[in-house]
Amino acid sequence: MKVQKILSMAFAATMLFACKPPEPVEVAGITLNHATLQLAIGETEQLTVTFSPNDASNKTLTWLCLEASIATVENGLITGVSEGTTTIYVSTLNGKSAECVVTVGKTIVINEAYSNGGRFTDDGTSYGDLDWVELFNNSNSEKDVSGFMLYDKEDKSEFVILPENTKIAAHGFLFVEVDVAGGFGLSSGGDKVYLENAAGEVIDQIEFGALAIDEASARKPDGSATWVVQTPTPGTSNNSVVAKPIISNFTQTPASPTDAESVFVGASIVAGDGELTTTQLVWKVNNVEKTPITLVFDNTINTPNFYDGTIPAQEVGAVVEYTIVAENSAGGRAEKSGSYTVIVAGIDYSVLVINEIDGNGKFVEIYNKSNSAVNLYGVYLVKNEKTANEDIWWTGGDVSIAAHGYYSIQQSGQDPALGTEQTGLNGISPKQNVKFELKAPNTSVIDEFVRTNGGAWSAKVKPEYDSTTPQYSFARCPDGTGDFGLAVPSCNAANPATADGPIVTDD
Ligand SMILES: [Ca+2]
Numbered sequence: 001m002k003v004q005k006i007l008s009m010a011f012a013a014t015m016l017f018a019c020k021p022p023e024p025v026e027v028a029g030i031t032l033n034h035a036t037l038q039l040a041i042g043e044t045e046q047l048t049v050t051f052s053p054n055d056a057s058n059k060t061l062t063w064l065c066l067e068a069s070i071a072t073v074e075n076g077l078i079t080g081v082s083e084g085t086t087t088i089y090v091s092t093l094n095g096k097s098a099e100c101v102v103t104v105g106k107t108i109v110i111n112e113a114y115s116n117g118g119r120f121t122d123d124g125t126s127y128g129d130l131d132w133v134e135l136f137n138n139s140n141s142e143k144d145v146s147g148f149m150l151y152d153k154e155d156k157s158e159f160v161i162l163p164e165n166t167k168i169a170a171h172g173f174l175f176v177e178v179d180v181a182g183g184f185g186l187s188s189g190g191d192k193v194y195l196e197n198a199a200g201e202v203i204d205q206i207e208f209g210a211l212a213i214d215e216a217s218a219r220k221p222d223g224s225a226t227w228v229v230q231t232p233t234p235g236t237s238n239n240s241v242v243a244k245p246i247i248s249n250f251t252q253t254p255a256s257p258t259d260a261e262s263v264f265v266g267a268s269i270v271a272g273d274g275e276l277t278t279t280q281l282v283w284k285v286n287n288v289e290k291t292p293i294t295l296v297f298d299n300t301i302n303t304p305n306f307y308d309g310t311i312p313a314q315e316v317g318a319v320v321e322y323t324i325v326a327e328n329s330a331g332g333r334a335e336k337s338g339s340y341t342v343i344v345a346g347i348d349y350s351v352l353v354i355n356e357i358d359g360n361g362k363f364v365e366i367y368n369k370s371n372s373a374v375n376l377y378g379v380y381l382v383k384n385e386k387t388a389n390e391d392i393w394w395t396g397g398d399v400s401i402a403a404h405g406y407y408s409i410q411q412s413g414q415d416p417a418l419g420t421e422q423t424g425l426n427g428i429s430p431k432q433n434v435k436f437e438l439k440a441p442n443t444s445v446i447d448e449f450v451r452t453n454g455g456a457w458s459a460k461v462k463p464e465y466d467s468t469t470p471q472y473s474f475a476r477c478p479d480g481t482g483d484f485g486l487a488v489p490s491c492n493a494a495n496p497a498t499a500d501g502p503i504v505t506d507d
């Protein structure tokens with residue numbers, strides 16, 4: 001009996017102890033199984049929460065999505081609604097929380113485009129051999145893209161069709177070279193790309209601007225609606241590289257400033273990744289570095305994100321080179337360069353003509369029809385429609401051509417006593433197609449001479465005036481105002497009042 005009583009008391013004590021309410025275990029923190037998530041429209045994905053500590057007493061959660069138009073969430077089950085990026089928040093009753101950034105996109109999208117295929121950077125990098133696009137599968141299941149079609153013109157005159165059995169893994173990438181036989185090239189100055197599914201429906205279309213050799217236009221994050229410019233990542237995620245700032249709508253006014261004019265330089269600049277930290281104009285005059293000019297945001301210009309600054313007026317002949325530099329807080333950097341040469345104000349260049357061209361004596365003679373001298377600074381001759389700087393045949397220095405005077409430019413290697421100056425370039429021939437354009441510093445054409453049979457500039461043309469006697473030049477007769485005809489060469493001297501005959505092209 002006594003033993004039984006003792007046991008009974010022990011049992012009661014135990015019961016008393018067991019019934020004492022346990023101390024609640026507070027939630028110290030929660031984490032989600034995804035910090036970021038990619039989802040196709042209409043698709044679902046379950047987020048799961050891990051509690052710390054795991055035996056926390058109250059695991060009640062509240063879920064919230066910032067933009068229900070992009071995605072919805074119910075007990076951690078996310079449903080993609082429309083293209084965009086939003087954030088899912090989950091919190092406990094004691095205020096611990098976690099979040100997941102959700103990007104919702106179309107199931108299969110054009111994720112990246114590269115337009116400088118076949119070229120190499122200075123360090124030999126090639127981002128794929130040919131122009132290419134990258135497709136991305138936003139969804140969490142593998143997708144068959146056999147028969148999908150890519151093209152860059154609405155008439156579908158050139159296209160690439162993805163072959164049978166082409167699949168893209170869940171959240172995977174497909175690298176597609178497009179500048180292949182029957183395919184299409186992408187313009188490095190900017191282009192469009194369309195993507196059709198096997199049923200012939202356009203499921204994505206993009207448009208991108210000018211890209212440098214080390215730049216691609218890319219969705220970032222992958223599959224999102226946000227486009228950036230960054231180092232190409234063919235066939236792999238765009239998320240791992242830093243997006244550069246994008247400089248567009250570049251403006252320089254005036255194009256050919258005089259010594260009385262300051263120069264307005266501006267561009268639209270967006271950050272890419274992070275925030276803009278630098279918008280600067282780095283510049284030099286005649287190779288001497290100047291203090292950089294800060295480009296400031298200008299809301300008076302009706303162009304978005306426009307930053308501009310002003311380079312002060314410089315002396316005649318000054319060569320001004322400048323670079324817009326934009327940097328973002330993520331370490332991305334972009335540049336856009338320009339240059340100009342300061343010209344003399346108020347010159348009427350229309351009084352200048354190409355007066356004579358001699359393919360035998362190898363000179364071009366310029367004549368001034370007016371009663372006053374004309375400064376030739378920045379006036380230039382272009383041969384055979386070439387426009388690259390190295391192909392400008394001659395550019396005038398700070399010299400003047402007298403009233404009713406002549407100024408001749410010889411091909412290199414000719415008798416220096418004959419002309420006024422020599423150009424380093426050669427190539428005047430009396431038996432080839434030829435065109436010379438005399439241009440003002442603002443690039444407008446003042447006068448031109450052309451003799452062509454319609455073929456290539458390198459093509460031979462008959463008759464070959466170097467094999468005739470005399471070896472004629474092509475000259476305005478009389479000086480300045482007459483039509484071009486055949487004349488005995490007269491470098492830096494008056495052309496005859498009438499030509500010996502017309503310039504003939506047999507073929
Ligand atoms: Ca990529």
Ligand SMILES: [Ca+2]
Nearest residue numbers: 490493494495
């Ligand atoms: Ca002459």
